[in-house]
Amino acid sequence: MGKCESCIVKEFNSLKALTRDELMRVSACKTGKTFNKGRVIFEEGDTINGVYCVKDGVCKLTKLSENGKDQVVKLIVKGGLLGKRSLVTNESSSLTATALTEMEMCFIPKAEILADLQKNPNFTLDVLQKMTEDLKESEHSIVNMAQKPVKKRMAEALLYIHDGFGTDEDGYLTIVLSREDYASIVGTATESAIRILSQFKKEGLISTSGKRIKIEDANALKWVE
Amino acid sequence: MGKCESCIVKEFNSLKALTRDELMRVSACKTGKTFNKGRVIFEEGDTINGVYCVKDGVCKLTKLSENGKDQVVKLIVKGGLLGKRSLVTNESSSLTATALTEMEMCFIPKAEILADLQKNPNFTLDVLQKMTEDLKESEHSIVNMAQKPVKKRMAEALLYIHDGFGTDEDGYLTIVLSREDYASIVGTATESAIRILSQFKKEGLISTSGKRIKIEDANALKWVE
C-alpha cells in the first residue's frame, strides 16, 4: 500500500486539501480494503466511523424505499470519497453502499481526520464544496424523478453512465449493470426497465452483448421523449 | 432593524456559530428586505452574492423542469438561511426562491461573511452540517418521487406541512398553498393534485375552507396507499 502523500487518487477528492503533515498521519493509520463485486460495504443504519477513498472500481449508494425496493441515489467511482457524512454527523448511515465491480479502497478512521476538519479550513471548505455539488445533483434528480417519464429517465441514465464513466475498447459502457440496477437507478419496475432497453435496442439506439450495453446513437437517446 | 447579536432568529441557523465580533460586523452591513406574497426573491441563473436570513414568512425553492413545470425542492421558514450555496461556489443559483407569504428577511452580503467561512471553523462546520441534512432530505425525496405513488406522496406532503409548519387556531395548516403548489411539491399534474385532495376530502381525511386545508384524520393519512 502506497503513501497518501504521493497518491494520485486523492487529487480527485477533498483529501488533496490536507497538508503534507496531515497526509502523513492519515497514511500511517489508513487500512487497505478490497470488496468483491456484489459485496455490501456498509448498510443503512450502520455506524461507519470513517471514510473510504476509492482507488479502483465502482459502487452504488442506495436507499431502501418503503415498498421494499432499493433506489440508487449515486454512483461512486475511482477518486470518490465514501462516507463523507460520517465525518460531520454522529448519525448512522442513511445509505447502503454496494460494490458493482471489484473494488479497492483505503479506509481512514474518523478519529484520525476529525481534527483536520476543525483545524484546516481548506479541507473543511473543500468537503463543503463537494457536499454542495452533491446536493445540486440530488435536487436535479428530484426534478427528473418527479417530472420526466421513465423512458426519458432511462435514456438519460445511459448517457450519464456513458459520459461519466466511459466505454471500453469495443465501445461498451465500462460500468456493467444488471437490468435490476438500471430499474433501481431510473426508479421503475425491473420489467419496465427491461422493456425500455429492449425497445431502445429495436430502435437502434443501443446494442447489447449479454449484460454489456453499447450506445449506438447518443443523439437519438438525447431526444427520446 | 435590530442587532444580530441579540436576534433570536439566528439561533435556528448557522449564524449562531459566529462570534460576537463577527456578528457585530454582519449586523453593520446587513440590509432588511421585505417580499410580498408571490414575489420572486431570486431566480435560477441569478448571481446571489449573499445569504438571506428569514425572520418571518415562508418561501419555496423550485427548479424548472424541461417540461416547463416547476418542482418544489424545499420549503424555507423562519430561521432558515437562504442562498447558503452562494457562499461556497461562484456559480449562479440553481434554484428559484419565491415568497409564499409576506416575508421579512435580512440580507447579508457574501463578501462580509466569506472571511468567517475561512477563519471560524465552527461556522464552516455548522454550514457543512446543515448541508448534510439538506442532502439527506433531498435523497429521501428522490426515493419518494421514484418509488411512491402520487396519492401517497400527497398524503405525506400534507403531514409534512402539518408537522413541520403547524396549524392556526382553527386547526388549518398555517402554510396556505395553491393546488398548483401542491402539484409542484408532489410532482404531478395540477388536475391530479386537485383530484386527490378532493378524494381525501370525500373520505374525511381532510377538510377545506377555500384554499385552507385542515387535517381531520392524520392517522388515516399516514396509512394511505
Place this chain on the structure above:
DNA sequence: TTAAAAATATGATAAAAATCATATTAATTA
C-alpha cells in the same frame, strides 16, 4: 457437463396518472 437457479424477455391485463374538455366557484379589477 448437467441440473438448478437467476436474469432477461415478452405478452396480457390492470392500475395509475396525464391530458383534454368543460363546468363551477372564487378572486380581481375596471
Place this chain on the structure above:
DNA sequence: TAATTAATATGATTTTTATCATATTTTTAA
C-alpha cells in the same frame, strides 16, 4: 357591482407504468 380572469372541480379519454404470467436465455454450482 359587474365583468373579467384565475383557481378549483370533475368527467371522459388516452397514455404510461405496474403487475402477473410465462418463456427463454444466461449464469452458477453440484
